Amino acid sequence: LSADAGRLGARLDAARGGDPTLTARLSRLNDEAELLREALEATRAAVAAAAELDAAAGAAGRAAAEAGFADVREAEEAYRSPAEREGKAELLRRLDDQHAAVTALLADPELIAAAAEPAPDLAAAEAGRDAAEEAHTRLASERDRAAARAARLAELRDELAARIERWRPAAERHRLAERMAALASGTSGDNQWNMSxxxxxxxxxxxxxxxxxxxxxxxxxxxxxxxxxxxxxxxxxxxxxxxxxxxxxxxxxxxxxxxxxxxxxxxxxxxxxxxxxxxxxxxxxxxxxxxxxxxxxxxxxxxxxxxxxxxxxxxxxxxxxxxxxxxxxxxxxxxxxxxxxxxxxxxxxxxxxxxx
Known part of the structure; x- marks a missing residue:
């Protein structure tokens, strides 16, 4: 019985492994088995998703070729949202209206007769226009500078008047102090004996x-x-x-x-x-x-x-x-x-x- 008990104890120790108890080892092995089952399911899902991706990419490539595009990327670049498509359609309508208006204007007899006249000297007209624009720009600049100077002179005049008003009391005090200093130093004309x-x-x-x-x-x-x-x-x-x-x-x-x-x-x-x-x-x-x-x-x-x-x-x-x-x-x-x-x-x- 002692020998059997020793063998059984050894088998239990071997079965327990590095875990503190046999129950803890069984619990850990069950957790690992559950994780392995989840990993297997995830792997199967990934394989299925990859297969679906390959199938979708093939279908997209065939669809792009049928639509006249070189590849899927070119088709993606040509895609426009519904709002953008509506905006371009509105632009086409406006352009059609403008084309119709210009066509009607060009059919005016007066314009047809003017077009039959000799072509004007556009170079001379452009030179005159450029000279007039340059003179206008120069005169406008001079006018702006003169207006700025006039405004600045008005500001300086007001500032000078304000400072003169603030300076007058100090000038009067300085004049009195200067007179007293000259009198005390003996340099004033009021000091009869030139005595400091x-x-x-x-x-x-x-x-x-x-x-x-x-x-x-x-x-x-x-x-x-x-x-x-x-x-x-x-x-x-x-x-x-x-x-x-x-x-x-x-x-x-x-x-x-x-x-x-x-x-x-x-x-x-x-x-x-x-x-x-x-x-x-x-x-x-x-x-x-x-x-x-x-x-x-x-x-x-x-x-x-x-x-x-x-x-x-x-x-x-x-x-x-x-x-x-x-x-x-x-x-x-x-x-x-x-x-x-x-x-x-x-x-x-x-x-x-x-x-x-």
Whole structure:
């Protein structure tokens, strides 16, 4: 029994094959048999359809030959739809009507008599017609261009008028701004002194500096010179604007105002020194009382006579007494007796040295 069971199991395994169960294998084989039956039927239908196609093609070829065509393709190209056949029949009817009308017209005696006349010069008539058509085309083109130009000019005229109206307010504002700019820059004819706005502001500061400088210049020049602020252009100025920063020197000995360029070296020195001291005073006033505590004067003392030198040193001593430090750079020997603290520069071949 064990051996029989083993043989039966082996036969079942062989019968099952690669399927999980014998039932699954039977189901799959039945599906494959059904597909094979369907494929056989489809093959038989295809063979029958091919035979019918060959028969139909033969019949179509015989029919095309009987109708006078070379082959079926030529017959297919000659086929017309009912609507197209109806349209061509209608066209034939219209052509027949037109033929009848032309035949009746040609039978007119007047046309027959005109045909008997000599033939006209068609070449000359055609040349005249061509010339007339060319002239007409040219004149029509010129007329169209003129009309287009007239329309464009009308558009430009309206556009120009509109833009001028929009431009006028801006032009008025520009004219006012330009006038103000010229007035501020000193180039306007309404500006009497040709003074720019900057020069006006600086001129006011210069006037303050001149007032402060005259307090010391009067003492240093022994009452001879005073500075005057001049609104006119400075000497030698070639600019269109530049008034407001001029200086004149009032000479009490001659009673006339002098140009600063006519002062001698010593006079120029004391004038420049007075202006520098006046500027320091103005800066102190403008800076809220912050004084310029140190002042250096470099050379210029050699151009002064003895009396003027004493007056200048009196002014500098007054500054020093007021708490300011005044440094003098000079080689004038007379200053050694007036300046207590000195730094001397000694020159040798090996260089310069400082000696206190």
């Amino acid at each position: 706005l900057t020069s006006f502001v600086l001129g006011e500061r210069l006037r303050q500096v001149v007032d402060a400088a005259n307090e010391r210049l009067d003492h240093m020049s022994s009452g001879r010179y005073l500075l005057r602020h001049d609104l006119r252009k400075t000497a030698g100025s070639r600019a269109r604007s530049g008034g407001g920063l001029g200086l004149k020197v009032a000479d009490a000995w001659t009673g006339v105002d002098r140009d600063p360029a006519t002062l001698s070296g010593g006079e120029s020195f004391i004038t420049s020194l007075a202006l520098a001291l006046g500027l320091a005073d103005v800066v102190t006033a403008e800076a809220g009382g912050a004084e310029v505590g140190t002042l250096f004067v470099d050379e210029g003392f050699g151009t002064l006579d003895e009396d003027t030198l004493d007056d200048v040193l009196d002014i500098l001593d007054g500054l020093r007494d007021g708490g300011r430090a005044v440094g003098i750079v000079s080689h004038v020997g007379e200053l050694r007796t007036r300046i207590p603290v000195q730094l001397k520069v000694g020159k040798t071949r090996r260089g310069s040295t400082l000696v206190s």
